[in-house]
Amino acid sequence: MTLVLQISYYLSMLSFIVGLKYLSSPLKAKRGNIIAAIGMITAVLATIFSVYLGKSLNLNFILIILAILLGTIIGKRMSDRAEMTKMPQLVSYFNAMGGGCALLLGILEAQQIHQDSRTAEIVLLIAMMIGASSFSGSIIAFLKLSGKQKDKKSIFVMLLSRSILLAMIIVPVLVSFDILNLSLLQEVAILACLACFYGVVFVLPIGGADMPVVISLLNSFTGLATALAGVMFHNIIMIAGGIFVGAAGVLLTLLMCNAMNRSLLSVLAGKFKKSSSYGNSVAKELEIQVTTIGETASKLAFANKVAIIPGYGLAVAQAQHLCNQLEIILENRGVEVEYIIHPVAGRMPGHMNVLLAEADVNYNKLKEMDDVNDEMNSYDVAIVLGANDVVNPAAEQDENSPIFGMPIIKAYNAQNVIVVKRGMSNGYAGVENKLFEYENCTLLFSDAKIALADIINELKSLV
Amino acid sequence: MEGFTIEAIFYFITLCVFLGVEIISNVPSILHTPLMSGANAIHGVILVGAIIVMQRIPSDDYINLSIGFLAVLFGTLNISGGFFVTGRILAMFSKKKKA
Known part of the structure; x- marks a missing residue:
């Protein structure tokens, strides 16, 4: 079975590469999308089979199938109903789902992780934090694009986001050196809250017209979270898929910034270089x-x-x-x-x-x-x-x-x-x-x- | 991937980064939107992780089962939504080419 699984993963990795390649060419884009989708289905089916082959089907299995069916139906309906002008919101929303998935994975895995390796824990924490930030950030981006949330630019928000970022680095370091005594689950809980909050203050100050850049960036964040989760599970297809998206997302983000003649930093700082004398x-x-x-x-x-x-x-x-x-x-x-x-x-x-x-x-x-x-x-x-x-x-x-x-x-x-x-x-x-x-x-x-x-x-x- | 050393993973990731940048580097700007949406769908492969974690949860641990259920649901939404949206966007283009 492992061999079948490996071959399936290999094929789906190929399909992701070919899919992305085709998606960047006008004539083949549609085929690229289908190829990538087939690769995805292959990977998911192979995983389910390898996990459940020869085992009795329990409640977990039923829930997995239910969730997949439900997710497919909702996803299909949402994408069918949305108007074309609302596509950016939708991409942002589905991206949030990926980030949310990474966050939940972190919470679950924190209870199951048995190997006593701090490195493995750190990988888990980073994947979870990136996923959580991407989740809450994408939700805010979604709300902003739907006009339900206004920009909030203030020194306070900027300071807040910096200090949360700092806290997100300091807490794991303190735990690593046994200065702070937390169980892994407590650590995950604290960092998940911080990261969710960080996502919010990260996106809040960014101007509405810069949202595409942010969505693209959050997209590549989620890719990174997926890849790290893949490292956590030693799962090659998650690493490959995540890293492709992570790398492609960063490039796409930079292309967009170039087209607008803005540096990524100034977008993230939520401001234009304001030369007051000019005005x-x-x-x-x-x-x-x-x-x-x-x-x-x-x-x-x-x-x-x-x-x-x-x-x-x-x-x-x-x-x-x-x-x-x-x-x-x-x-x-x-x-x-x-x-x-x-x-x-x-x-x-x-x-x-x-x-x-x-x-x-x-x-x-x-x-x-x-x-x-x-x-x-x-x-x-x-x-x-x-x-x-x-x-x-x-x-x-x-x-x-x-x-x-x-x-x-x-x-x-x-x-x-x-x-x-x-x-x-x-x-x-x-x-x-x-x-x-x-x-x-x-x-x-x-x-x-x-x-x-x-x-x-x-x-x-x-x- | 079981049994692979951390070094092997590291080499693999590095190659994937370059490949990821390389495959989309020639994308014309009209395809940025569908490409972003398609890439968005691909990181939904995290669903694989959600399935692996989900099957390890004891069948009577209902709290974690519901978290796992949500994780699988989110992952699936990411995939299905991503691919369907990309398909719809691309359908707009191809409709024109035939006409």
């Missing part, structure tokens, strides 16, 4: 040109080539379906329409692509920023919907700007730029947008969804 010196009135729905509609109608630059605001306004309608109307008039997607548009990298795909936008019309930036001037009109910082030329020109160096869509090179936004408020980075002062730029003050609906109506009346 004051440029606090003059911007000279802007305001446009109307009618003007916008006619500009769009008589253009040859239009770029739609969607951002976070579009997703919030749930206006992606209207975006598609606008595209169809314009195309019927013979206007070429393309979408330009900034890598971090939406709430997760690639999220905007998913949202537009859901709204039936043709995959081939989605252009990546780097592919079109050099030919921006071929667009007659660039309409910016709910995006701000990603089109701010200050990122290229103003060395003092907090967003300096961030890659942007060079919308200002288009013949005409129309920015649809609700008010003169600054973007997430809190930086004034130099683009608004450009001669070829006009602003349309409105909610993205209302504006789109109005433009569409206006276009329909234009014959």
